[in-house]
Amino acid sequence: MKLNIRIDGHAGQGPNALAKVLGSVLAKQGYYVFISRDYGSYIRGGHNANVLTLSDSQIMSNDLEADIAIFLEKNIEIKEPRKLKDNCRIIDSAVEKNMYFAGRLVKMLGLDFRILENELKKLKNFDVNLRDAKKGYADAKTEFALRSLKNKLEFMDGGVGIAEGAIASGLDVYFAYPMTPATSVMGELAERQLENNHIVIELEGEIAAINAAIGSAITGAKAMTGSSGGGFDLMTEALSFIGQAEVPLVIYLAQRVGPGTGAATYTEQADLNLALNAGHGEFPRIVLAPGDPLECQELTSQAFYFSQKYRVPALILSDKHLAESLYTIKNKPVITKSQKCISLKRFNSYNHDESGTAADNAPAIAKSAESRIKKAEEIKKEARKFKPFKLYGKSGSKNLVLFWGSTKGAVLDACKDIDVKALQILYMEPFPEEIKSELLKAKNLLIVENNSTSQLAQLIASKTCIHINKENKILKYNGRPFLTDELRMEIEKRIR
Amino acid sequence: MPDISTNAKPTWCPGCFNFQILAGVKNALSRKISTHNAKKEDFALVSGIGCHAKIFDYINLNGVNTLHGRVLPTCLGIKVGNPNLEVIGFSGDGDAYAEGMEHLIHAARYNADIKYIVHNNQVFALTVGQPTPTTELGYKDKTNPLGVKLMPINPIKMMLNAGASFVARVFADAKQVEWVLEEALEHKGFAFIEVIQPCIIFHPDIGVKEKTYMLQENRHFKENLGDALKKAEEFDYNTINKIPLGIFYQKERETFEEKWPQLKSLIGRKASWKDIKR
Structure with a gap:
């Protein structure tokens, strides 16, 4: 059993909030849900599409054709190759607000209205939303009698997965500068900073963010930064500096379409070579690529583990599709615990001796290079213990x-x-x-x-x-x- | 007083004014350690890239010799990592006013409790003599054979406008550096200190020192921003006329680290994030 439900509307009409509420209701009923978001770079207007796929067995992608389409606006055109099935049920209205459609769909699928009501309580404007949802519920007929399933499922996007992983790993400090699609991690961490006692600081740019993160890391804090595309490019000098100074830092790189500004809100996996090669000189690094929010949590904890133990940069490579799509997860993540391995001493971006003092005689330079090679070999050996x-x-x-x-x-x-x-x-x-x-x-x-x-x-x-x-x-x-x-x-x- | 020297042999040119700055800084820090019951571990030094940066190798305190232009974000990160540390940054004029300008403006705005010393020799010395943003008109070198055509910036004026809570300028003389750093260490907030430093090879003193006078000996009220701005205009870094030295402006306000409850709590407990067990 599988259904694909499209939710289309303008930015500002709340198609994302609607999709997320419906996804939460379905996940609570034990259904596997996957929601992808397609939107342009604008705040109001345009055409935002959410596609929600639900199934009674594990799914993590959408199909081409939709069974149900919710249009928050009349005359919405579906962009190829996605289409509507011939018998697609279209629910549209030019007057009703987004949660009206939540009510209608909940009734149509034969779901319990109380679960929807509970989800609405988590949002702003509860009274208005509840009224709209009740109206929608009253206007619809049950066409799919979805019985509730016993699955206990978590519902989250990849960005939240990264943030969860960072918190579970003992994150202390996160510095960043806003850039789509990396910012969702910053937002999630920022919202939870007081409850978890960590700190999130937005600085004047990505260069400042990574250098400040380095500053905190050398005091012994578990530090992290993150960006996308060009923002990450700006960080690469500091990445190389970490390679020389041996500072533990976790860096989140959320890929988007490049080159240049590319397409800010669309997905691409074109920064693998960048992640592997960014920064001048030769130095060990970790580059981990999770494929779903469960792996986001697990690999983030491994990134902290390796970066602390070996004092190396650890990159987590995600992308717009993973960061912003919502998934249901059945299993609990396996979190790798890590110590805080650094104490403030003397660090140096210049080639240096054990005391941290600059040294550029031939043996000192060769010795540093050899120690980096040795470290890379040790990391490689230990990585086999995980699931590479x-x-x-x-x-x-x-x-x-x-x-x-x-x-x-x-x-x-x-x-x-x-x-x-x-x-x-x-x-x-x-x-x-x-x-x-x-x-x-x-x-x-x-x-x-x-x-x-x-x-x-x-x-x-x-x-x-x-x-x-x-x-x-x-x-x-x-x-x-x-x-x-x-x-x-x-x-x-x-x-x- | 405790010895805070390292075993490294200074590689500055013989007679370089950086020796004066080093001596002044070491005296001020040693005194702070001996008279304020401070420990060596309470300090973190950060230097950039250029001749000034070698100072990190000659003072045996913790910290980092970071990238060109990135001294201030590194200092801020250290302060956030452990707000109980006394963080002191060193930059050259290229470091502070060219590559690192965006950070300088924001550091003044943030007002973290960081002391920042700019060794301004009005030239890129370690790359052998190119002009910086504070080099005077007409200066020539191999990369600028037509001579500098752009007016230098006035960092004192800029820092005052950017909201720095402590703005000072001294000459590269050990006594002056020691005095101003001691004053800055007593100040809570971002302290901007510029040291006018001739470069004996590429930008020697062409009469700067003679034209200097001390603000504090001339009834200057350092709490008044308007007066400070007027004094800042007396030297435009191009024409040598009168060069006021001393503390142009000083007025404490809430620091960066006092604004975040997480950091305030670390200050209260005299702890760093490293001490937080999760």
């Missing part, structure tokens, strides 16, 4: 689909019940070279990425000398995430 990659699907299949990050939802949903095995890489650095044996076992390698040059394929080739055929690279680079059935067709075309 994961396997899914039919274990005996000769078709292997490779992927990373936010494509996880669509890949796993698309691969259900077809003859493929899927391999997700979570540790981009240190890279799990042991996947080579899996790659060699497969007769047919496919790769799925939200970029135009297949950066994971480049990484795999450099680490394993295994190349993936051009025709087996399924790449999407129009700023939109993969859809389940669209991706399934692409995979089916290529399996043997």
Whole structure:
């Protein structure tokens, strides 16, 4: 059982709030929900689309076609390739407010109104919203009798997952400058700062943010910063400085469409090479790529663990699709605990001796380089204890689909019940070279990425000398995430 | 007084005015440690990149030699990490007024309890002699053979307008530096101290020192912003006429770290985030 519900309207009409409320109601009833958001860079007007997919089994992506469409405005046009099913039920109105539709849909799906009422209590303007919702409920007929399921599900987006992970890891200080789509983490952490006793500070720019985070980190605080695209570019000099000064810092990089300002509110996985290579000089780093909010929590805690233990920068690579899409999660995250390993002493961006004093004689420079190489080897060894990659699907299949990050939802949903095995890489650095044996076992390698040059394929080739055929690279680079059935067709075309 | 020297041998040019600044800073800090029951661990020093930055290697206190231009955000981060530390930043004029300008303006606005010393030799010395934002008109070097064509900025005026709660200028003389740093250490809030420092190789003293006079010996009321601005205008960093030195302005107001309950609580408990067990 699966339904796709579209919610379209102008920014300002509350399509996001409506989608989130409906998703929460469904998750409370034990349904798996996935909601993606498609919106432009504007505050009022334009066309915002939320697509809510619900199912009685695990799903983490949307299909092409909608079963139900809620239009907060008349004459809404659906952008290709997404469409409405021929028998799609359209609920629209030019006068009613967003929560009216929540009431209607709850009735239509046969859900308990009290759960909706409880969700509305969490929002502003409860009285008005409740009145609207009651009206909608009265105006509708039950068409799908969804019984409640026993699943206990958490409902959150990737950004909240990162924030949860940071809090569970003992975050003390977060410095940032606003930039979509990284800011949702800053917002979540800021809202919870007093209750959890950490601090979130917005500074005059990304350069200030990362350098202040470094300042706090050297006093022994667990520090973090985050940005996207160009904002992260501005941080790269400091990233290299951390490599020299050996400062533990967690950096959240939420990818969006580039190059340049690109498309601020759309998704892309084009900053893998950036995360791996940003900063001049040679120094060890950790680059982790979660694929859903559960992994966001777990990998954030691992980022803190490695950065503290080895005094290295740890990057968490997310993107707009993961950061802003809402997922239901069944399992509890496994949080890796970490100590605060640093005390204030003498740090230096210049090559230095053990006392932190600048040293540029030949042995001192060589010694620093060798200590960084040794550290990278130790990190690589310890990373194997975690899950640097994961396997899914039919274990005996000769078709292997490779992927990373936010494509996880669509890949796993698309691969259900077809003859493929899927391999997700979570540790981009240190890279799990042991996947080579899996790659060699497969007769047919496919790769799925939200970029135009297949950066994971480049990484795999450099680490394993295994190349993936051009025709087996399924790449999407129009700023939109993969859809389940669209991706399934692409995979089916290529399996043997 | 405790010895806060390191074993590192200074690599400044013989006769460099940085030796004067180093001596003044060391005297002020040693005295603070010996007379105020402060510990060496209560201090954090931050330097940027350029000749001034070597000072970090010659004072045996904790801290960081950070990037060019990023001294102030690093200082702020240290203060947020542990608001009980006495944080002192050092920059050159390139560091403070070129690469790091955005941070300087905001540091004055934030008013964190940070002492900031700018070694202003009006030249990029360690990269061998290019002009900075405070170099006078007509100055020539290999990269600017046509001579400097832009008026220098006036950092004192700028800091006063940006809301710095302590604004001072001294000459690179150990006694003056020691005096002004002691005054600044007593000030709660962002203290901006500019040290006019000739560079004996690329920008020697062309009569600056002779034209200086001390504000504090001339009935200057440092609580008055209007008076401070008037005095700041006496020297435009281009034409040498009268050069007032001393504390132009000083007026305490709520500090950055007093505004956040989380940091206020750390101050009250004399703790840092490192001490917070979760």
